[in-house]
Amino acid sequence: MTTKQTVLQELPADLDRDRLPKHVAVIMDGNGRWAKRQGLPRILGHRRGVDALKELLRCCRDWGIKALTAYAFSTENWGRPLEEVDFLMTLFERVLRQELDEMIRENVRIKFVGNLLALPSSLQAEISRAVEATRNNPGIQFTVATNYGGRQEILQACRAIAFQVQQGLIQPEEIDEALFESHLYTAGISDPDLLIRTSGEMRISNFLLWQVAYSELYITDILWPDFDREAFHLALRAYQQRDRRFGKIAKG
Ligand code: IPE
Ligand code: IPE
Ligand code: MG
DSSP: OHHHHHHSSSSOOSSSSGGOEEEEEEEEEHHHHHHTTTOHHHHHHHHHHHHHHHHHHHHHHEEEEEEEEEEEEEEEGGGGGHHHHHHHHHHHHHHHHHHHHHHHHHHHHHESSSSSGOOOHEEEEEHHHHHHHHHOOOOOOOEEEEOOOOHHHHHHHHHHHHHHHHTTOOOOOOHHHHHHHTTTTTTTTTOOOOEEEEEEEOOOOOOSSSTTTTTTEEEEEOOGOOOHHHHHHHHHHHHHOEEEETTSSOOO
């Protein structure tokens, strides 16, 4: 750990503790480019990306942020070369196994969102184990989007609601935002206040389409493996300078 990171163990003095985002979501992009710049194979970028995520989770805990959601694998990422997909699935499984004890110790409550049934069965088993073991933990809500697609999430919610209507359990007029949200993978988790994307890409890439309706967007050129506490500090500072109007007019 660098000296700078040690200094940032506590919430930086220029941040207002009372105006921190409750929920931060991250599109962890740029692992491949990070590796390429170092002349390394892409998979090593993914490995370093895990270290960056572990550090961000710790940082959220240290600074008092209640929920973190990370985009780990999109429904579109199956289109990558087989070796890369295989490496990622094995990596997720290994990291989960290795980190579970620490997550339990740190009171992390982990959840996975996405179409989990399409994941390798050994990964599904590791996911179930981790979710079960941390279910009642009172600490940070850590959500990992794996085989996640925002459109797919919305469609599966529509199907479930249509089925309930067909069964006569609810009337179409009863479908409101609260009911709809209760059928999303993220049911029970507040919408992200801040959405961070690394590596400079200015797009959402099918992430949390419903939930980011009023999130503040922050895009940095930093590649994901280099996203450290200082980079997060800058993102939070930018967030605290925003005026979240939600369609109303500016205060004062
Ligand atoms: C993000 O990094 C990780 C995943 C999508 C799994 P990338 O692998 O997309 O890295 P770039 O965008 O190719 O640099
Ligand atoms: C988004 O990154 C998905 C994840 C970070 C898991 P991608 O690298 O897949 O996004 P695109 O292809 O640049 O839109
Ligand atoms: Mg990418």
